[in-house]
Amino acid sequence: MSERTISPQHAPAPAQPGDLTDALVATDVWTDQMLAEAGIPIVDVPFVTVGGGIGSFVTVDYLRICGVPTSAMRVLTPLRTPWESYEYLTTVSQIPRGERLRSDSSSCPDNIWGFPSYAIREALQGNVKQAWNVLVEPIFANYYTPKAGHAFESMEKEMHRIRYPEMVVHGQVRMVRRRAGGGYFTILTPPEGATPTRRIAYRSQWVHIAVGYPGLKFLPDLQRYRTEHNDYSKVVNAYERHEHVYERLHQRPGTILIRGGGIVASRVLQRLIDDRDARGLQTQIVHLFRTYVDKPHGTGILKRRKGADGWAYQGFNYPKSVWGGQLKQQVRNSEGAERKRLYEEMGGTNTPVRRDWQEQLRRGRAEGWYRVMIGKIDEMEPVGDLVEVTVTTPDQGRHVGTFDAVIDCTGLEADIREHRLLADLLDHSNAQRNPVGRLDVQRDFEVTGTRNGGKMYASGSATLGGPFPGVDTFFGLQIAAQEIADDLIRAGFAQKLGPGRSTSQWWKWVRNKQI
Amino acid sequence: MLPTLNGRIQTRVFLLAVVGSIWTLLITPVLPTGTTLAASYGATFSVLVVTLVLGVLWEFVYHGIQQFRWEKDWPTLFGLLTGIPEGLLVWFLFAGGVTWIGSLPGAAFVIHFASTWLIVWLVANGPMRVPFIHWRINGGRLI
Numbered sequence: 001m002s003e004r005t006i007s008p009q010h011a012p013a014p015a016q017p018g019d020l021t022d023a024l025v026a027t028d029v030w031t032d033q034m035l036a037e038a039g040i041p042i043v044d045v046p047f048v049t050v051g052g053g054i055g056s057f058v059t060v061d062y063l064r065i066c067g068v069p070t071s072a073m074r075v076l077t078p079l080r081t082p083w084e085s086y087e088y089l090t091t092v093s094q095i096p097r098g099e100r101l102r103s104d105s106s107s108c109p110d111n112i113w114g115f116p117s118y119a120i121r122e123a124l125q126g127n128v129k130q131a132w133n134v135l136v137e138p139i140f141a142n143y144y145t146p147k148a149g150h151a152f153e154s155m156e157k158e159m160h161r162i163r164y165p166e167m168v169v170h171g172q173v174r175m176v177r178r179r180a181g182g183g184y185f186t187i188l189t190p191p192e193g194a195t196p197t198r199r200i201a202y203r204s205q206w207v208h209i210a211v212g213y214p215g216l217k218f219l220p221d222l223q224r225y226r227t228e229h230n231d232y233s234k235v236v237n238a239y240e241r242h243e244h245v246y247e248r249l250h251q252r253p254g255t256i257l258i259r260g261g262g263i264v265a266s267r268v269l270q271r272l273i274d275d276r277d278a279r280g281l282q283t284q285i286v287h288l289f290r291t292y293v294d295k296p297h298g299t300g301i302l303k304r305r306k307g308a309d310g311w312a313y314q315g316f317n318y319p320k321s322v323w324g325g326q327l328k329q330q331v332r333n334s335e336g337a338e339r340k341r342l343y344e345e346m347g348g349t350n351t352p353v354r355r356d357w358q359e360q361l362r363r364g365r366a367e368g369w370y371r372v373m374i375g376k377i378d379e380m381e382p383v384g385d386l387v388e389v390t391v392t393t394p395d396q397g398r399h400v401g402t403f404d405a406v407i408d409c410t411g412l413e414a415d416i417r418e419h420r421l422l423a424d425l426l427d428h429s430n431a432q433r434n435p436v437g438r439l440d441v442q443r444d445f446e447v448t449g450t451r452n453g454g455k456m457y458a459s460g461s462a463t464l465g466g467p468f469p470g471v472d473t474f475f476g477l478q479i480a481a482q483e484i485a486d487d488l489i490r491a492g493f494a495q496k497l498g499p500g501r502s503t504s505q506w507w508k509w510v511r512n513k514q515i
Numbered sequence: 516m517l518p519t520l521n522g523r524i525q526t527r528v529f530l531l532a533v534v535g536s537i538w539t540l541l542i543t544p545v546l547p548t549g550t551t552l553a554a555s556y557g558a559t560f561s562v563l564v565v566t567l568v569l570g571v572l573w574e575f576v577y578h579g580i581q582q583f584r585w586e587k588d589w590p591t592l593f594g595l596l597t598g599i600p601e602g603l604l605v606w607f608l609f610a611g612g613v614t615w616i617g618s619l620p621g622a623a624f625v626i627h628f629a630s631t632w633l634i635v636w637l638v639a640n641g642p643m644r645v646p647f648i649h650w651r652i653n654g655g656r657l658i
Contacts (some may be wrong), residue, residue: 106651112648114651115641115644117641120641123518135595139590275576301583315586319585320586321517321586321587321588323517324655325516325519325654325655326516326517326653328580335580482648482649506645
């Protein structure tokens with residue numbers, strides 16, 4: 001005790017009491033005493049979810065429906081709403097509220113049953129065409145997908161129904177450490193001035209980690225261009241705000257280089273062409289594919305994905321059966337190299353077939369303002385107001401072109417270590433990496449190696465490569481939530497969701513009855 | 516739907532046995548069978564049993580077809596339209612006297628079979644998920 005009371009005098013003038021000490025940072029397993037000595041107050045709650053995005057939301061939603069009271073759970077988050085971060089990413093990548101996502105009709109983060117699905121709800125509100133769409137898709141229509149706004153508004157309704165705001169505590173989670181004697185400590189840094197101490201420790205038996213994408217990783221050529229030329233406006237990544245690129249095209253005609261063959265490239269192309277059509281712009285588009293897909297492709301007659309004109313086509317970001325059917329079962333029963341092979345087989349950048357996109361690109365090709373190149377960017381140089389780009393093509397050597405802007409639509413995700421909390425788990429809590437390098441989880445989404453009396457779970461993008469592939473999707477987060485809830489039901493924390501309870505809870509959902 | 520072979524068979528048996536039976540109980544008295552109620556029930560439940568037993572075999576065929584789909588899914592429309600070949604086969608078996616019971620009049624058969632198929636298909640495409648929350652992520656398995 002005496003050691004601690006004098007330590008502030010030696011420390012570099014801490015602004016607030018109750019901060020982490022070097023001893024805490026360096027120690028893997030903490031005792032209650034260590035926190036008391038550091039002056040960090042402890043809050044007891046059985047279940048803590050870290051992140052507060054859609055992953056936390058659907059997990060808490062599931063547990064609330066399984067009868068867990070709000071007092072038994074806390075959501076530690078810097079976000080104002082569960083969809084805030086997701087909405088930022090969809091908006092900048094050109095899916096504002098009025099546009100449609102790439103998500104199945106019955107993947108409803110506001111409704112664990114997926115019934116009535118988004119399409120049926122739209123039909124009930126008068127848009128009967130959407131019910132017809134889900135009846136005949138994908139044979140006679142493109143897959144139905146919900147509008148982004150529809151997903152957010154319905155989540156907002158569910159958020160109030162389950163009294164989610166009562167569980168939210170704002171702040172940044174710095175780390176989760178195991179507790180001597182069982183359970184975990186989750187260290188929260190509340191907003192400045194919100195609490196008397198700099199940190200608060202949540203002592204819980206269960207922790208759920210759902211921190212979303214560890215970060216965005218830019219391709220080396222993009223990073224190099226930015227570092228060397230200090231230009232962040234002419235070469236942009238589509239996941240960053242880049243509205244100025246479109247605005248500049250409104251002022252004067254320009255040529256844009258698009259890179260990538262995924263959904264974001266599709267949406268950015270649509271935005272450019274929509275603007276072209278609506279405003280009579282003269283925008284020229286050059287589209288650079290690294291891998292050009294000109295026909296159906298795959299590893300055999302039973303594994304053949306459609307493709308044409310450069311693109312690999314797939315309705316959603318995984319083959320559909322990963323969310324419940326054959327592929328889900330197959331990956332669940334695989335380990336190590338076999339699992340990695342299955343991920344590779346279904347991997348690769350792809351985009352959905354949408355009739356409006358097909359029409360726009362067909363027109364662009366015919367009229368000559370949409371051209372395709374195959375190759376890799378070697379170098380980018382600013383030349384006055386433009387960017388000079390050197391591309392190496394596989395069969396025609398190097399090409400040089402100048403563009404008003406380069407929109408990089410590749411979406412590489414950073415290593416999990418880029419996220420401080422995940423790095424801390426690898427360094428101090430014995431968390432492991434899975435065959436594709438992300439956080440290893442068990443079938444019940446327990447983080448491998450971290451068990452300590454209670455359990456630590458994780459869901460979302462950080463766990464990609466595990467026994468369930470579709471983790472970074474709406475329905476994937478719900479499937480993870482179900483596995484976690486089932487495990488917590490076995491542990492006695494939540495009530496079983498058998499046919500009776502499930503039906504009565506669904507009926508409450510239908511009536512929007514608060515629980 | 517995203518069925519596995521096991522899930523297909525379980526769903527088929529469960530839905531025809533439960534939803535199909537309840538519906539058959541309700542609709543048989545009003546079918547234009549032209550015979551006694553007992554004989555009508557005998558005929559309609561025979562149709563149901565034959566559809567169920569043959570259906571298990573059909574599921575192997577559908578599972579085989581599904582293997583040629585990249586997504587390994589079974590589109591909603593397929594679930595509805597497969598009622599046509601299945602219904603025709605059951606009808607030919609009854610009309611040809613292959614089964615143990617006398618044939619139903621055509622109109623009664625069509626009303627019974629088509630309405631049962633439609634209801635089972637509707638239940639499979641939504642309401643089934645309400646009591647059985649694990650069903651859709653387990654490839655249609657119930658146990």
